[in-house]
Amino acid sequence: MVKDDLQPIEAEPRKGNSLKFVIGGIVIVAAIIYLMVSSLQANVQYFLTVDEVLEKQNSGELTGRNIRLSGAVLGESIQYDMDTLELRFTIVHVPADIKLVEDEGGLAAALHNAVMDPTRSQLEVVYYGAKPDLLQNEAQAILTGELIANGVFEADELLLKCPTKYEGSVPDQIES
Amino acid sequence: MVAEIGFGSLFISLVVSIYGVIAALYGTSNHQKKWILSAQQAMRLVFPLLTITVGSLIYLLINNNFEVVYVSKVSSLSMPLYLKITALWGGQSGSLLFWSWLLAGFTSAVTIKKWDRDQDLLPWVIVVGLGTLTFFLVLNTFFENPFVRYWQVNQDIVQSFSQPAGGFIIGPRNGSGLNPLLRHPGMVIHPPMQYLGFVAFIVPYAYAMASLITGRSDDRWIQLSRRWTLWAWLFLSLGLILGARWAYDVLGWGGYWGWDPVEISALMPWLSGTAFLHAVLIQEKRGMFKQWPIVLIILTYNLVIFGTFLTRSGLLSSVHSFARSAIGPIFLVFIALTFIASFWLLSSRWDKFKSRQELTSFFSKEALILISIVLLMGMLATTFWGVIFPNISELITGAKVTVGPPFYERVAAPILGGILTIMVICPLAVWSYVSFKHLGKLLWKPFIVSLFGIVLPILGGLTKVPAVIAFWLVAFVLAVNGFELVRRTRLRRKTESESFLEAVFRVFQRNKRSYAAMIIHVGIVFMALGIIGIEFFQTETQGTLAEGQELQLASYTMEYEELQIFDTPDARNVARAVVLVKKDGEVLDEIYPRRDFYYDSGQPVTIPGVRSTLVDDFYVILVDWKAVTSEGATFKVYHNPLVKWLWIGAWVIIFGVVVATWPEKKYSMAVSKNARPK
Numbered sequence: 001m002v003k004d005d006l007q008p009i010e011a012e013p014r015k016g017n018s019l020k021f022v023i024g025g026i027v028i029v030a031a032i033i034y035l036m037v038s039s040l041q042a043n044v045q046y047f048l049t050v051d052e053v054l055e056k057q058n059s060g061e062l063t064g065r066n067i068r069l070s071g072a073v074l075g076e077s078i079q080y081d082m083d084t085l086e087l088r089f090t091i092v093h094v095p096a097d098i099k100l101v102e103d104e105g106g107l108a109a110a111l112h113n114a115v116m117d118p119t120r121s122q123l124e125v126v127y128y129g130a131k132p133d134l135l136q137n138e139a140q141a142i143l144t145g146e147l148i149a150n151g152v153f154e155a156d157e158l159l160l161k162c163p164t165k166y167e168g169s170v171p172d173q174i175e176s
Numbered sequence: 177m178v179a180e181i182g183f184g185s186l187f188i189s190l191v192v193s194i195y196g197v198i199a200a201l202y203g204t205s206n207h208q209k210k211w212i213l214s215a216q217q218a219m220r221l222v223f224p225l226l227t228i229t230v231g232s233l234i235y236l237l238i239n240n241n242f243e244v245v246y247v248s249k250v251s252s253l254s255m256p257l258y259l260k261i262t263a264l265w266g267g268q269s270g271s272l273l274f275w276s277w278l279l280a281g282f283t284s285a286v287t288i289k290k291w292d293r294d295q296d297l298l299p300w301v302i303v304v305g306l307g308t309l310t311f312f313l314v315l316n317t318f319f320e321n322p323f324v325r326y327w328q329v330n331q332d333i334v335q336s337f338s339q340p341a342g343g344f345i346i347g348p349r350n351g352s353g354l355n356p357l358l359r360h361p362g363m364v365i366h367p368p369m370q371y372l373g374f375v376a377f378i379v380p381y382a383y384a385m386a387s388l389i390t391g392r393s394d395d396r397w398i399q400l401s402r403r404w405t406l407w408a409w410l411f412l413s414l415g416l417i418l419g420a421r422w423a424y425d426v427l428g429w430g431g432y433w434g435w436d437p438v439e440i441s442a443l444m445p446w447l448s449g450t451a452f453l454h455a456v457l458i459q460e461k462r463g464m465f466k467q468w469p470i471v472l473i474i475l476t477y478n479l480v481i482f483g484t485f486l487t488r489s490g491l492l493s494s495v496h497s498f499a500r501s502a503i504g505p506i507f508l509v510f511i512a513l514t515f516i517a518s519f520w521l522l523s524s525r526w527d528k529f530k531s532r533q534e535l536t537s538f539f540s541k542e543a544l545i546l547i548s549i550v551l552l553m554g555m556l557a558t559t560f561w562g563v564i565f566p567n568i569s570e571l572i573t574g575a576k577v578t579v580g581p582p583f584y585e586r587v588a589a590p591i592l593g594g595i596l597t598i599m600v601i602c603p604l605a606v607w608s609y610v611s612f613k614h615l616g617k618l619l620w621k622p623f624i625v626s627l628f629g630i631v632l633p634i635l636g637g638l639t640k641v642p643a644v645i646a647f648w649l650v651a652f653v654l655a656v657n658g659f660e661l662v663r664r665t666r667l668r669r670k671t672e673s674e675s676f677l678e679a680v681f682r683v684f685q686r687n688k689r690s691y692a693a694m695i696i697h698v699g700i701v702f703m704a705l706g707i708i709g710i711e712f713f714q715t716e717t718q719g720t721l722a723e724g725q726e727l728q729l730a731s732y733t734m735e736y737e738e739l740q741i742f743d744t745p746d747a748r749n750v751a752r753a754v755v756l757v758k759k760d761g762e763v764l765d766e767i768y769p770r771r772d773f774y775y776d777s778g779q780p781v782t783i784p785g786v787r788s789t790l791v792d793d794f795y796v797i798l799v800d801w802k803a804v805t806s807e808g809a810t811f812k813v814y815h816n817p818l819v820k821w822l823w824i825g826a827w828v829i830i831f832g833v834v835v836a837t838w839p840e841k842k843y844s845m846a847v848s849k850n851a852r853p854k
Binding site for chain 2 (some may be wrong): 018020021024025028029032035036039040042043044045046047066068080082083085129130131133134144157
């Protein structure tokens with residue numbers, strides 16, 4: 001007799017043995033939930049604005065914490081040392097509240113206002129690595145890293161967005 | 177004129193699809209077949225109508241009609257023809273239109289089949305298909321119209337589709353051009369694949385809903401949608417892989433996957449879709465857990481819409497997201513409505529879909545598949561939680577938080593390990609019942625072979641325990657599959673006098689689906705190998721070199737030869753470094769890491785030079801150079817072991833799905849025996 005693997009070998013289901021499958025299922029689900037919760041606690045990053053970082057830095061609650069930070073890049077501050085790959089620039093406070101950004105006329109306008117306003121709070125950023133293509137004046141920088149000294153942030157991840165490059169309002173060169 | 181044709185056709189298709197939904201509902205509630213047939217005609221009509229719309233937009237793109245706002249934003253004079261055409265999906269409104277067009281194509285194709293046996297399902301498939309299409313057409317017609325133009329009214333420039341009072345059309349001389357990052361072959365085909373995958377999953381969902389509404393609890397809806405599901409899964413997989421490949425080739429950070437929220441939003445329907453495919457198998461073979469496929473396809477459908485929503489709502493900051501838009505809330509309402517309606521339907525039919533069978537053994541095939549479904553869903557829950565947790569946390573505590581790649585990696589690694597473990601046992605398990613003893617008999621030989629997967633890496637100097645376990649599991653899965661193939665071939669040869677190779681082929685042919693699954697799983701394991709390689713063993717270095725200087729990484733040496741700077745006809749300025757890759761003093765290859773500067777958009781793109789082998793990739797990025805003096809250039813260098821297997825695995829999976837969906841040859845056993853050559 002050739003036994004085909006795909007042929008079900010029927011066995012009478014015994015009553016009451018479904019309990020072990022329920023327990024097995026619960027164990028697996030519990031393991032996944034434990035994995036999720038413990039990983040989450042270990043890896044939550046605080047998303048802060050420049051204002052919030054400057055406000056909280058003296059209390060010491062930010063030391064050693066992984067922070068995600070966003071702000072507008074100040075173009076004239078960008079310094080790059082090709083030999084050490086040390087990149088330094090300054091970011092300017094941009095409100096995190098979407099409503100405030102909309103009130104200023106969208107992200108592009110909010111970034112522009114931030115860079116033009118000398119009264120806004122600023123933070124110095126250090127990053128070691130390749131200089132990203134999109135790092136330019138009025139770009140939105142989203143940084144991940146730690147505060148290494150008062151007013152200095154060391155980023156180990158650098159994400160940049162130039163809103164004007166994607167969908168601007170009206171192109172510059174218009175002709176009738 | 178062309179814009180008017182395009183928009184007119186778009187509007188008509190919206191009307192037709194609304195009509196189709198109403199006609200189908202009316203026809204089925206009054207048992208009037210002519211209304212259902214009329215709805216079927218409507219469903220066939222939307223595809224040609226939308227083809228006219230898409231054709232019009234492509235015409236405008238090709239002819240540089242920059243007075244159309246969309247054209248001026250995604251196209252420019254210097255772009256080559258194929259990029260002008262593919263700019264169709266390069267921006268928000270165009271890509272939504274493209275989405276609708278594909279959906280119309282699929283729903284039209286569904287209506288072409290003969291519906292004799294399934295007349296009762298037809299009206300509901302139409303309602304779901306055209307209902308979804310209507311939603312997207314409403315977005316395209318009223319909120320994201322790709323045919324909006326620039327008008328000058330007095331001194332102001334107004335964006336509008338129809339002519340404002342006293343306005344006349346004006347347009348810029350040149351467009352701002354497609355985002356240079358998107359000008360890559362991978363990027364040209366990645367969105368269509370992704371969309372095809374998304375859209376094709378709507379078909380099985382439509383069948384599932386039709387089945388629920390009519391109360392047909394048999395397997396018919398699954399049989400009807402099986403090919404759609406497989407192709408949907410393949411396209412979605414390809415979309416993900418092409419996206420990864422694009423990131424690896426263009427984004428220039430040495431990786432392929434960044435747990436970016438938009439990547440995750442494409443991964444989520446893939447996870448639930450994969451779970452769906454497996455749940456379907458249990459229902460077909462054992463008639464068990466019939467509610468599971470329905471739950472999973474509802475989830476997949478909603479995650480498809482959710483993914484489309486995430487990329488278009490401006491909710492997320494990511495490389496993928498389009499500009500902020502007003503369509504976010506409408507999406508959420510649509511998702512909420514379909515989600516609640518689907519689950520309400522399911523709960524009202526819950527008892528009908530109950531099965532009498534019960535699980536009997538942990539090592540039966542259905543139990544193992546069930547566990548892998550739970551693991552996939554665990555991964556899905558994790559990714560979903562990671563994406564929405566920041567929003568929830570902000571609501572409750574007011575603190576803005578995010579979760580980064582480490583969170584996902586920590587959860588994903590054990591889950592991937594669990595899935596690989598199941599892939600070891602599953603090919604040997606049988607449906608219904610199997611004892612551990614029986615499994616052990618089949619497992620011990622592959623187990624011994626798989627020990628090579630431990631010994632070889634350790635001899636190679638590997639010390640990381642998780643990596644050793646991962647390699648061992650990969651070797652084990654491959655060994656199990658190899659032994660199974662040989663064992664079944666032997667079994668066949670006991671009764672048939674065939675050569676070994678012919679027997680292998682016949683075994684495949686007789687049980688195409690199960691072997692196609694085997695091929696696909698081997699592809700998955702290859703991909704796992706690539707992921708393990710780059711995740712555990714990637715190393716990097718950087719340095720500034722003068723011409724002729726060298727830099728070392730892993731067992732390789734790179735030598736910087738020279739820098740070439742030149743303009744290209746398509747308005748790029750290319751700075752290209754010539755780099756020699758050497759090993760033990762011998763030159764292996766010449767690679768060209770480069771930086772392209774696009775004049776029209778004023779944006780540079782960094783493209784790495786890669787020497788790729790089965791063992792490892794040597795990946796060099798040109799970071800910067802001293803322009804005038806040409807005294808040196810800065811490089812960032814990555815050594816990525818085994819990453820090529822990620823792409824090889826993808827090809828294997830494609831092959832597997834083609835085998836699985838290849839049209840069945842109908843022949844009886846007798847014929848096949850007679851036809852067998854002597």
